[in-house]
């Protein structure tokens with residue numbers, strides 16, 4: 001894409017054609033959205049997080065980070081890094097990502113559902129095995145307590161990323177297949193077994209596409225888009241921050257949609273609605289902020305001009 005640096009807004013970064021592509025294919029890859037300095041700062045943020053350092057006076061969303069086994073190639077992740085790290089907070093609440101997410105969801109504005117800080121360590125010199133994999137899954141399989149499937153994930157690359165270091169892969173058009181059964185399968189590491197699980201439910205062809213990203217590019221995928229990833233066969237960690245977002249006005253739903261197991265009708269975010277949540281109650285408190293912090297947007301647009 002050619003940047004129109006004469007305009008000052010986000011419209012120069014995501015066009016109507018890009019939005020159509022997202023709606024057809026279920027994902028869209030942005031141009032570089034972070035400056036080199038921001039990428040460097042987020043890499044340092046990762047290191048601080050994995051050392052157990054926290055900013056501010058608050059607490060972890062899911063309790064203290066478990067002791068990390070740095071020799072394991074298994075993925076490590078922290079949910080809601082923005083609660084405890086200032087740099088992650090800036091990136092996650094960025095209006096740059098928020099406005100693009102809203103444009104792709106075709107809604108007036110986006111709110112944060114939650115974030116994830118994810119590191120896929122190097123598989124080392126031995127055979128990679130399955131332990132660094134992320135199983136083919138649909139994000140909405142975990143989010144069925146919300147009243148819309150029109151949710152989105154922004155995967156922010158903190159290094160050049162391709163299949164060699166375990167890039168995410170998406171299945172083209174799979175968001176048109178609806179919610180599949182047993183697709184809360186992030187932790188099922190056998191990608192070919194999962195393909196066998198999903199093939200009978202598919203209403204289109206199995207077309208994998210790697211999300212090849214330069215550092216600072218962001219891939220946006222629909223909550224029903226099947227995606228997963230393989231091992232990191234390089235010597236360096238593969239790092240990202242993911243921003244999971246929803247349209248303003250998204251509300252809680254208690255009813256169990258067909259095929260939804262009771263455990264999946266619950267999400268830890270539901271407790272943030274208070275002790276007696278009710279169907280129709282909006283996820284609109286400060287736990288689910290509007291994605292409108294202009295800091296990153298200012299810095300990036302300044303650099304582009």
Ligand SMILES: O=C(O)CCC(=O)C(=O)O
Nearest residue numbers: 118134153155168229242
């Ligand atoms: O980092 C990965 O390989 C998977 C991330 C993911 O599942 C997501 O961002 O929704």
